[in-house]
Amino acid sequence: MRTGYTLSGRYRIIRALGEGGMANVYLAHDLILDRDVSVKLLRLDLRDDPSTIRRFQREALAATELVNPNIVQVYDVGEENGMQYLVMEYVEGTDLKAYIKAHFPIAYQEVIHIMEQILSAVQTAHEHNIIHRDLKPQNILIDQHKVAKITDFGIAVALSEHSLTQTNTVLGSVHYLSPEQARGGMATKKSDIYSLGIILYELLTGTVPFEGETAVSIALKHFQSEIPSVREIDPRIPQALENVVLKATAKRPEDRYTDAASMAADLKTSLSPKRAGEVKFTPAQDDDGETKVLPLSALSSLTPETAAAATQTTPQEKTATDSAPAKAAGKKGRKKTRHPRRRKFLLAGLVVLLLVAGILIGMALFRPQMTSVPSVAGRTEQVAKSRLTNAYLTVGKVHKTASATVKVHRAVRTEPRSGTQLKRQTVVDLWISTGPKRYQLADYQGDAYASTAAKLEALGFKVHRESVHSTSVPAGRIMQQSVQAGQKVVPAKTDITFTVSTGSETVTLADLTNKTKAQAQSYATNRNLNLAFDYAYSNDVAKGRVIKQSPGEGAVVQEGDEVTLTMSRGVESESSSSVDQFSVNVKIPFDDDSASESSSEDDSDDDSSSSSSSSASNLIQIYLRDQDHSLSTIYKQMTITSDTSVTLPFTVASGKSGAYKVVRDGHVIASDSHVTKN
Structure with a gap:
């Protein structure tokens, strides 16, 4: 699945986390709850396999029943366009297999702490009659706070499920397989106990107890060979701690712990000084009728009665033994005639012995010599x-x-x-x-800060935010970034700061009445407001001062809003009636190139200037000349982001003309020095 795809309109895929035999796992961001999650997606080639779909759904059912801080939580289950998926808790860290490899040797107290967490999770599953059946370090995650969490209940099965047959119970990794599963038997809760014993063995020794060239050879060792002693690998390991391994990995299920809680209780006290003199655990012997070969070392432990039984001869053997001296005495006279025949037998035996020895030597010479791949990391x-x-x-x-x-x-x-x-x-x-993977930064200006920051933090970046007001950039959108687009950087070593718009700042209008035009324009410029002017005669307000304003004093407006001021022309005289009043419409075109140049020039300015210039906009200044205005002062100033039309009002004496000039980002783009009513 490609990066950026949004599953069910909610889970945006960030990157792949891993691939399994049944499903692929991705890191995604929950756009609704604003958190990272893991999405397990059934592989494309298995989506038409009913048994695989049932197994995938079984995992969802098993995991949703279990609530434990040491079990990866399942948040959601769904299907989109035939794609079965699970949404799970995202555990930022590594699996136990990699953790052992990176931190071995691990302190015994830490080993016990990790195992207690795993046993707690398994106990919860067993209490719900759910057997994991695939417990191995690869299915146990360790987060940054060393909290262990079990995942992948893909082959877990409830004890009440009757559809499972003997032939499909041997699932999971062969290195952690119980003897009864290796024989093709049904997995039980004690099969999970056995797997936990192998995991404890690996935590203590850094390796699994049995290796082989094939999975079959490893499985055979699980029910034929005794677990190697961890104390032979590390003599410092207390006998009580080794006993936990031996009891959990006993060949017969009845010799193992009754449940995970019992194993946890035994493990908890394994380092106690009170158990310093504990003897090695030996499972009870059980004669199940199978032919067994006793090693020589076992003879010394036999009781007299057992030894007698083991050495007792049959009546036929006794008769043959007793009659031997008699036969020898009776045939003493014929001994000399027997010598040539005995030599023939000896020679024949010698030839056979030499042939066997030659065959064995030949097999040893021609058998492939094996070696182990060394660790070079x-x-x-x-x-x-x-x-x-x-x-x-x-x-x-x-x-x-x-x-x-x-x-x-x-x-x-x-x-x-x-x-x-x-x-x-x-x-x-x-x-x-080649060192840490480098990531090429994109241009994030205009993108939503929340989703961009989540994606970069998931990659390892440290993301910081600076908020500024803007009249042209919507709230929550990125205006600037501290690291330029196109740069290739190492995420874990890179801090990136985004300047983010909080939208327009609000302004509470002051009382502008009786202010001069210059005073009103200064007030508006400092608060990023646009002014428009009307004119009227007044007997009370001096010429050139504000008679009234709209909106009025105390009104709350946004940056960039327009405030209309009515300016006084002074007392109306007789000559005032002989004036012409008219309006002229002027279209002001927006210039992208000019906006870009303006933004780059303002990059070194302070925050207030950069917030208004970092987006694409034009600064427009309009000058008028009529009875009320002079071309030396600004009539109106505003910012535009697209083509804009304005209406310019003129008041001129009859027979006279007016003039205007439009300046865009410092350049005159329109003017007319002879504007008349007609």
């Missing part, structure tokens, strides 16, 4: 190549990749990954860091 390219070569591997292609955590020119990872068992001289590709 954080090493220089040269050192990484040397480590691969020393491990009898061939260095393949060297790829470049961005990384926010690995320094430039150092190894990020290998493919196959470190720890993988390979044949010697297998080709291994290497990924080298």
Whole structure:
């Protein structure tokens, strides 16, 4: 799904977070609640598969039933154009697998704290009769405050669901699979306990207990081999803490903890000094009729009765044994005649032994020699190549990749990954860091601040806001940005400041009556108001002063609004009746180029000037000459953002003419020095 797409008119996709076998996960922004969310979208190639859709819907049903601070919350479920999707809580952090790799070794107290959170979430799920069935570090998220949250209930199943058969229960990662699931049995709550024991093992040792070339070989080890001792890897681990691992990963479900709460209680006291002398946990033995091979080390632990039973011979064996001396005595006289035959048997046995030894040596010689891919993360390219070569591997292609955590020119990872068992001289590709990924900034002027800031913060930018008033830019829109468009920057290391419009500022009008025109114009300019003038004779107000204003004193207007002032012509005389009054309409064209130049020139001005000039507008000044005006003073000043028509009033003595001049951003664009009534 492309970036910027808005799902159901509400969830705007920001970027992809990851891909899974069933669905793809995206970071999105909830435009209604103004928060980041994770959107899980069913993959395109699976949208026509009814079983996959049921499984996807099962995840939604399972997760919505569970309320726990350590379970990723599901906010919404929906479908658009055949696309099934889940909207979930966005956890900003990493998964437990990556956390272990980055922080190992982890303090035992922190290990217990992480496991207690996971066990709390699993206990909640089990109380609702929901088995996760795919518990693994990749499905456990760790946020920036080290809070663990379980996600991906895609293969979880309620115990009451009868449609599930034995053949489809072995799901999830084989490294964390319980023995009963590996055998093809039904998963139970104790299967989740087993997976939790493997996760605890990995937290303590940094690795999983069983590795193999195939998934089948790993699954076989889960129900055939004992879990390796964590104390052999790290002798400092208390026996009580190892016992938690051993009990949780017991082969028989009945030997494991009864529930997650019991495991959490045992884990909580595992570092207590009172349990310092605890003996190693050993599950109860159960003879289930299967053929078992006892190792030599086990013989020493047998009881006398068991040892006697193990060494007791059958009656036939006893008879044969007892008769042997008699037969030997009876045939003593014929011993010499037996020697040649015995030599033949010895020679034949020797030949067979040599053949078997040759076969075994040949198998050992021709069997592929294996090696393990070493960890090279954080090493220089040269050192990484040397480590691969020393491990009898061939260095393949060297790829470049961005990384926010690995320094430039150092190894990020290998493919196959470190720890993988390979044949010697297998080709291994290497990924080298180019440093943090750079992001090219766009021109955000005119965009909504809220959505732009959310998108950039999700990428790692630190976004700041400065608010200014503007008569031409709507409230909430960006007027300026501190980092120029087109620059490529590292988001985590970049602060960007947006100048955002709060709309027009309100002005409460003062009393302008009896003010001169110059005083009124100064008042209007300081408050970003436009003035219009009417004229009338007055016996009370001196010529050239304001008789009245509209709107009146105390009225609340917006910046950019027009206030009409009626100016006094003084006392009407007899000659006043012989004047002509008329109006002229003038169209003022808007000039984009002039507006852009004006904006760039004003970039270095203070905030008040930049707020009025940062948008595309023209400053218009109109001059009149008639009985009441002079071309040396401004008749009207205003800003325009498009073509505008104005009406200019003239009062001239009969037979005389008037004049006008229109100035746009400092340039005269229209004038007429002979304006008459006709």
